[in-house]
Structure formats: C-alpha cells, structure tokens
Amino acid sequence: MAKLNLKSITREAKKEIERSKNLKDLDFIFKKYLGKKSEVSQALRLFKDLSGKEKQKIGKEINTFKNSFKKEIKNKIERIKKEDNKVSGKKDWFDITIPGKKIESGHLHPLTMTKRRIEEIFQKMGFEIAQGSEIETAWYNFDALNIPTDHPARDAWNTLWLKEKDKNGEQFLLRTHTSPMQIHYMEKHNPPLRLIVPGKTFRREATDASHNFQFYQVEGLMVDKNVSIPHLKAVISNFFRLFFNKKVEVRLRPDFFPFTEPSFEISMSCLACGGKGCKVCKKTGWLEMGGSGMIHPNVLKACKLDPKKWQGWAFGFGWDRLAMMRYKIKEIRMFNAGNLRFLKQF
C-alpha cells in the first residue's frame, strides 16, 4: 500500500477549502480528496491486504481525516451561503404568514347537479332511483314497448346500431330513450312500483342549439292497482314546483306514444314570461317538457303482468333541458364541449 501522508493531505485540503470562493470550487475539492480517484479512496481499495493492526491504525486515521474534512467543507458552505445572502439582501428566515399556494379544486358538472336535484325531489316523494344500460337490444328499446318492426314510430328514432350481438343473436343498439328500463324493471320487480331512471340516451340527429345526438332523459314509472292520470299530473306538478322553487302550471295534451294509452305531451308554463308569451316559449306561454301516459296493456303483458290487475303511468323528459332552464343556458352543446370558461360559472 502506497504510503498515505494524511497529515500533508489534511493540510493541503484545508488550504484549498479556505481559498475556495463558491460551491462549485467546494464540489471540486470534495471530489479531489474523497472521490473515486482520490488518494484516500485508492488506499482504501488496498485496505484488505493489510494486517489487523495496520488496518486498525490506518482506518482510524482515515476516519479522522474524513470527519474533519467534511466538517471543514460544511462550515465553508455555510459561510459562502451567508455571504451570498448578504449580497442579495436575502434573509435566513421565511415569512410564515405568506398565504399558501391555492389548491384548485373542481366542482360537479351542471348536469350532475341537476340530476342530483331531480333524484332528491323524487326520493322525497317515495320514488326509487334505477339505472339502466346505455346499450340495449331492439326488443327492449322497441318491441316490448309495443313498437313492432314495421311500426312507423321506429323510423322516427333513427337508431345507432352496434356491430355486436347478444347471445340470442339480437343486434345491440344505443338506447333512444330511457323507456327500455320500464321493461327491465317490471320483469324483475313485482308491483307496486315507483321509480325514476335518469340516464343518457342517443339519437341519430342533426344538432342545433336545443338538440343533440346524445342527451339525457329521466323516466318515471308508477304501477299499482289503482293509479290514474290525476296522480301523474300531481307528481309532475309537484316535481316542477320543487325543482324551480316556483309555482308552475302543468298542462297535459293528447299525444301519441305506442307504449302508453292514452298518451300526453307534458308542458309547463314558461318561466321566462310567466305564461304571457315570449321568445323562449315562441309566444305560446308553454314549454314542452316531455311525454307521458298510462302504460299500454301490451307493455304490461310483455313484462308478464296482468293488465286487468295492474295499471300504471310513465313519463319521460329531457333533463338537459331542465338544466338549461335552471341555469339559463341557451346552447345544449355547451354541456359536452369541455369548455372550462363555461363550466366554471356554475
């Protein structure tokens, strides 16, 4: 083992540390004396060949050198930092009263807030919340709802078909309304039933400010031995009153849906003009909200319920329209535009 003159190394190192001017110099000095190529490291590599006594002696000397060398370096670093702070006017303390960085947190989407409000109101009226599937078969979307293959109402709902088929070979489609869930629910549950189904629906449509190919509906269903149209009107009126926190008139006018008989169009008095007639309601004083009616006996039969024993009503309306009215939004496509400037307002 080459003779290691630790005394002179210590002296040299000390001098160099004193002369150093900045952290870069110190880094260089540290590597020179303790880095891989330093004399000390080279000596340590041959350490294993030494006798026990020598090991003890030299080991101790090297440790003493290392400790004092590191201490010198540390002291010098502190001195350099202090000098730097003096020059730049910085202080060694920080102001704990400076406000922290604000952590940005998001909030619920206006459609989600609307959905939750709808659910809350119906739950208070004793309705269950059910969730359907966005993918259905023609049986659930059409046939079981009394819309056979050649029915003209099927054309009105130009459907988005998927390539995949179910295990019976029936082709899947994206549901055009939430009504298929009426069938699923009545298949699995025995009346009396009271439920709503909020969900996403799809239609092959051209879009404009109030139409989109993907939108949201809420289906309502009540089945019992003695339910009738006055119940339907009362539930809908109560819902609108609570949702808008205002007295709202509800109007039912004859309409046609294959799965309800009789069927009604649901309108409510225009909130913008209070029913007097304005641009929003196209001077009619009414806003069209959705469809409804007494469940057609064929639908009950498709769910293996006896129409002589059970009766019920159903309704369906778009809740993106409700959200638009609630938040005074004029353009339905904004909901899915991913525009933060729009979303941050709610």
Ligand code: PHE
């Ligand atoms: N499913 C119908 C639609 O999408 C609405 C509706 C639901 C009508 C329930 C009557 C009963 O237009």
